[in-house]
């Protein structure tokens with residue numbers, strides 16, 4: 391049972407800087423994740439919030455709720471949220487960080503991830519496929 395979390399501004403996928411993030415909407419992404427879950431034989435729950443505290447609470451609750459792994463695109467929180475880092479570090483589930491764009495090819499502030507070090511790994515720049523690869527790792531890769 392995989393939890394897919396998307397952070398701030400990812401509700402705007404499809405219209406937000408489409409040259410960077412593509413034309414597929416958050417709804418399209420969540421439909422894809424559910425289809426990929428079916429292929430991988432794992433159930434998937436997708437959630438998005440623009441609120442840091444909401445993301446923290448979902449992470450805190452995930453183990454107790456029966457999830458076995460978390461895919462997270464923290465959006466810009468990636469670059470500065472020590473609270474998000476601590477929430478990931480403080481729970482037992484494997485977490486994979488995903489970025490749709492290649493953050494290392496963009497502005498300097500995006501080159502820092504304060505969360506990646508407490509994740510099992512990070513996938514960046516592979517578009518929506520990154521979510522699938524993260525799900526594959528969480529179901530098959532360990």
Ligand code: DQA
Nearest residue numbers: 399463465466489490491500
């Ligand atoms: C992002 C990259 C972040 O730098 C940015 O703030 C986002 C999206 C990505 O998916 O490429 O909101 O996480």
